[in-house]
Amino acid sequence: METVYFAGGCLWGVQAFIKTLPGVQFTEAGRANGASDTTDGDYDGYAECVKTGFDPAVVTIRELMGYFFEIIDPYSLNKQGQDVGEKYRTGVYSEKEEHLKEAKTYLRSRSDDEQIVVEVLPLTNYVRSAEEHQDRLARYPNDYCHLPEELLNKYR
Numbered sequence: 001m002e003t004v005y006f007a008g009g010c011l012w013g014v015q016a017f018i019k020t021l022p023g024v025q026f027t028e029a030g031r032a033n034g035a036s037d038t039t040d041g042d043y044d045g046y047a048e049c050v051k052t053g054f055d056p057a058v059v060t061i062r063e064l065m066g067y068f069f070e071i072i073d074p075y076s077l078n079k080q081g082q083d084v085g086e087k088y089r090t091g092v093y094s095e096k097e098e099h100l101k102e103a104k105t106y107l108r109s110r111s112d113d114e115q116i117v118v119e120v121l122p123l124t125n126y127v128r129s130a131e132e133h134q135d136r137l138a139r140y141p142n143d144y145c146h147l148p149e150e151l152l153n154k155y156r
Contacts, residue, residue, distance in 0.1 A: 001025055002056050004064065004099050005032045005123055007047035007091040008072045009080025013147035015050045016137040020155040021067050023059030027052055029129040029136070032093045037127060043087040047119075051126065061102035065092070070154075071147055074107075074116045081146025091119035093126075 008014040011029045019027045027050050034046030054064065072080060078089045092103045103120045110116065137145055137152070145152070 001053050002096065002099070003051060003053050003094070004061065004096075005030075005049045005051050005091075005093040005126065006064075006068055007032060007049040007089060007093070007119070008068060009048070009083045009088045009090070009146050010144070011048040011050055011129065011133065012136040012143065013145040013152065014048075014071065015135065016145070016152050017071050017147060017154075018050050018052055018067075019135075020153075021054075021059065021064070022155070023055045023057075023063075025053040025055055027135075029133040031087075031127045031129065032091065033121060033124050034127070035125070037125070046087060046125075046127070047089050047091050047093075048087050048129075049091070049093065049126075051128075061099050062106050065103055065106040067155075068092070069110065071151055072118070074110070074118050075114045077117045083146055089119065090117065091121065093119075093121055093123040095123050097122075 015027050031046035032049040034044045036044045072090050
């Protein structure tokens with residue numbers, strides 16, 4: 001199993017979507033690449049993200065990127081749906097250089113005249129979100145989500 005971290009706006013919907021994908025073994029709501037080691041208080045540079053454990057024999061980073069692009073606007077800086085702010089930026093983070101190279105190759109294949117603003121960076125820090133954020137939409141299906149219902153159920 002390998003691990004990659006996806007930031008795509010509010011993590012509740014991102015986690016609900018990613019956990020339905022083929023080859024995904026687990027997900028965890030968290031924060032990536034911030035300056036502190038706690039989720040108390042300000043986001044301190046963090047992006048809301050979903051830690052994603054996957055089986056590379058079943059799904060590749062390129063395929064995961066394709067799924068990820070179904071739920072994000074890759075041209076929107078620090079905004080997804082109604083969620084606005086640096087903590088809602090889009091990004092792909094990993095401790096494996098191979099993952100980052102594959103993600104960057106995918107972004108180049110999708111580029112056009114508009115500037116894609118998805119970060120692809122080494123994971124420098126990760127903090128697990130509080131229990132109330134883990135699988136939130138499974139526990140509260142009518143809670144806020146910036147993703148349409150049909151996307152959340154597309155791969156179920």
